[in-house]
Amino acid sequence: MATMKAIATNVGPTIMCAEVRGHSLFTDLPEDKGGFDTAPLPPETLCGALANCIGMVIAITCREQGIEYAGMTVEVEAEADDAGNKLDNFEVTIAMPGELSEEDRSIVEQASTESKVRGTVMSGANVNVTVR
Known part of the structure; x- marks a missing residue:
């Protein structure tokens, strides 16, 4: 079975960035939940x-x-x-x-x-x- 891997790093108060094969996937919280709504x-x-x-x-x-x-x-x-x-x-x-x-x-x-x-x-x- 092939292995897939992501490494997520906290890059802001509520912002995470997952690195997958050199690609970046960001997530954040909406403003009403204390985030900045910069990403899904x-x-x-x-x-x-x-x-x-x-x-x-x-x-x-x-x-x-x-x-x-x-x-x-x-x-x-x-x-x-x-x-x-x-x-x-x-x-x-x-x-x-x-x-x-x-x-x-x-x-x-x-x-x-x-x-x-x-x-x-x-x-x-x-x-x-x-x-x-």
Whole structure:
């Protein structure tokens, strides 16, 4: 199994920056929660990661199958539980740029299930924490 790694560093009072393969991903709190609202909340980036991952798998599949996908959008909404420590009830809406035949719709629907981020969310992955 391939290993993926991110290292997040506190770069401001409420701002974190995760480094992933030389790319920077920032998160912050909104002003009403004591932050500066310079970046999305971490759970919002999870919604974004899910949308991006599903979209990438669909794009690759559509390119291979000759299905038009340029301009496709993937919208993800999720609910925060009452305790505020978990997202649930993810709703994913995929808008393709044109009408799809039933066969192409089936291909896109199948591709949407092959996202690593979706698989991770669906499986309830293990998270082990070590404090040094």
